[in-house]
Amino acid sequence: MDAQVVVVGLGTSGSMALWQLARRGISVLGVEQFGIGHARGSYTGDSRLFRSTVHEGTRYVPLLQRARELWRELEAETGRHLYDECGALQIGPAGSGSLKNSLECAEKYDLPYELLDADALRARYPQHRVADDDAAVLDLRAGSLYPEASVLAAVEAATSHGASVVTNTEVLDFDEEGGRLKLITSDEPITCDKVVVATGSWTMRLRPDLRGYLHVLPFALTWFMPRHPEMFTPDRFPVFIRDSDGVHLYGTPTHDSYSVKVACDPQWSAIADPDEIPAFERNELRKVGEWAARYLPDLNPEPVRHSMHHDLCAPGDFPIIDIDEDSGMLLLTAFSGRGFKFAPVYGELAADMITGERNDLYDPGFALAQHAR
Numbered sequence: 474m475d476a477q478v479v480v481v482g483l484g485t486s487g488s489m490a491l492w493q494l495a496r497r498g499i500s501v502l503g504v505e506q507f508g509i510g511h512a513r514g515s516y517t518g519d520s521r522l523f524r525s526t527v528h529e530g531t532r533y534v535p536l537l538q539r540a541r542e543l544w545r546e547l548e549a550e551t552g553r554h555l556y557d558e559c560g561a562l563q564i565g566p567a568g569s570g571s572l573k574n575s576l577e578c579a580e581k582y583d584l585p586y587e588l589l590d591a592d593a594l595r596a597r598y599p600q601h602r603v604a605d606d607d608a609a610v611l612d613l614r615a616g617s618l619y620p621e622a623s624v625l626a627a628v629e630a631a632t633s634h635g636a637s638v639v640t641n642t643e644v645l646d647f648d649e650e651g652g653r654l655k656l657i658t659s660d661e662p663i664t665c666d667k668v669v670v671a672t673g674s675w676t677m678r679l680r681p682d683l684r685g686y687l688h689v690l691p692f693a694l695t696w697f698m699p700r701h702p703e704m705f706t707p708d709r710f711p712v713f714i715r716d717s718d719g720v721h722l723y724g725t726p727t728h729d730s731y732s733v734k735v736a737c738d739p740q741w742s743a744i745a746d747p748d749e750i751p752a753f754e755r756n757e758l759r760k761v762g763e764w765a766a767r768y769l770p771d772l773n774p775e776p777v778r779h780s781m782h783h784d785l786c787a788p789g790d791f792p793i794i795d796i797d798e799d800s801g802m803l804l805l806t807a808f809s810g811r812g813f814k815f816a817p818v819y820g821e822l823a824a825d826m827i828t829g830e831r832n833d834l835y836d837p838g839f840a841l842a843q844h845a846r
């Protein structure tokens with residue numbers, strides 16, 4: 474097999490890079506070790522939060538604004554519903570750092586938002602139990618993304634622009650042949666001029682040299698049954714992130730009319746490989762259930778569903794989007810538990826790097842050298 478560009482890994486970022494490259498008329502082939510939209514990627518679990526005002530800081534806002542445009546373009550190209558713009562509540566003690574950062578994003582970029590005090594929160598969002606000194610920033614350019622459908626949509630859009638896709642084929646190694654790259658796979662070899670490596674948590678199997686500064690982190694998701702499911706639909710219940718008494722919770726509205734996703738931050742240490750994901754222990758499940766029902770009292774504290782996931786993380790939380798000078802490969806990876814909302818714009822940055830186009834949204838923090846430092 475032969476292509477101008479090969480994208481290895483068709484999960485979150487690889488599917489988007491494939492779409493963006495194919496859109497530019499590049500001869501591109503995507504290779505995925507499983508099937509498209511498989512259940513083992515970092516994108517699984519029904520929903521992902523999209524926010525324009527992020528507590529991580531204002532430098533992400535222009536990327537998110539472009540990502541939002543691209544999410545809408547992907548919906549229009551494929552006719553799939555991928556994003557509910559139901560808003561996002563950032564709840565925490567009034568004046569706390571995360572609220573201040575969200576407000577700074579909104580004000581600096583003139584984004585639509587509302588600031589709610591505890592009384593306003595109780596009146597509008599009785600689903601949340603809040604303390605008297607709590608407040609919230611309601612980001613109106615935010616909502617819930619559908620991740621499995623998004624990966625499938627991006628691959629569908631890519632193939633409609635002429636991309637080829639090979640599934641159930643693992644890339645095992647890279648070689649050079651006649652000045653071109655040769656990919657050794659579990660099936661026949663593939664030759665190409667350029668490679669995008671978008672292999673997520675599996676990256677260190679191909680690039681063990683990155684083990685020194687990247688790590689795979691387990692993440693857990695939990696869903697709870699509300700007494701009144703009608704109070705948790707996207708039109709009444711924005712996605713949320715909240716910090717209360719040292720407890721960090723986030724969640725999305727109901728998408729199945731009986732369960733609401735409420736999850737907490739990772740509690741587990743790094744693992745060497747996605748195959749080593751730990752079990753969700755009973756005491757951990759109970760703890761998350763107690764927190765969920767404490768801060769969202771309509772929820773039954775026993776999780777109706779739970780699952781363990783993984784993501785490749787970098788210490789500074791910046792992804793790697795860069796061409797590795799030694800191997801010539803473009804690395805598109807290490808999204809540190811927050812990459813989904815950015816996925817189409819990261820795919821666009823990767824496509825621009827491959828074609829040598831300048832993209833002013835590129836952040837120097839994405840450079841490999843920054844991570845190696």
Ligand SMILES: Cc1cc2nc3c(=O)[nH]c(=O)nc-3n(C[C@H](O)[C@H](O)[C@H](O)COP(=O)(O)OP(=O)(O)OC[C@H]3O[C@@H](n4cnc5c(N)ncnc54)[C@H](O)[C@@H]3O)c2cc1C
Binds near residue numbers: 505515522813
């Ligand atoms: C539980 C959880 C909740 C999250 N919540 C949010 C959120 O609310 N908002 C947000 O923005 N982000 C969120 N994130 C982060 C986001 O989902 C991830 O950062 C993102 O999905 C990572 O994408 P990726 O492309 O790196 O990996 P993946 O999507 O896993 O894609 C990697 C792909 O490469 C394939 N592959 C690997 N090795 C090979 C090989 N050798 N040959 C062929 N194919 C290969 C894999 O099979 C896979 O399909 C969350 C993450 C988790 C785990």
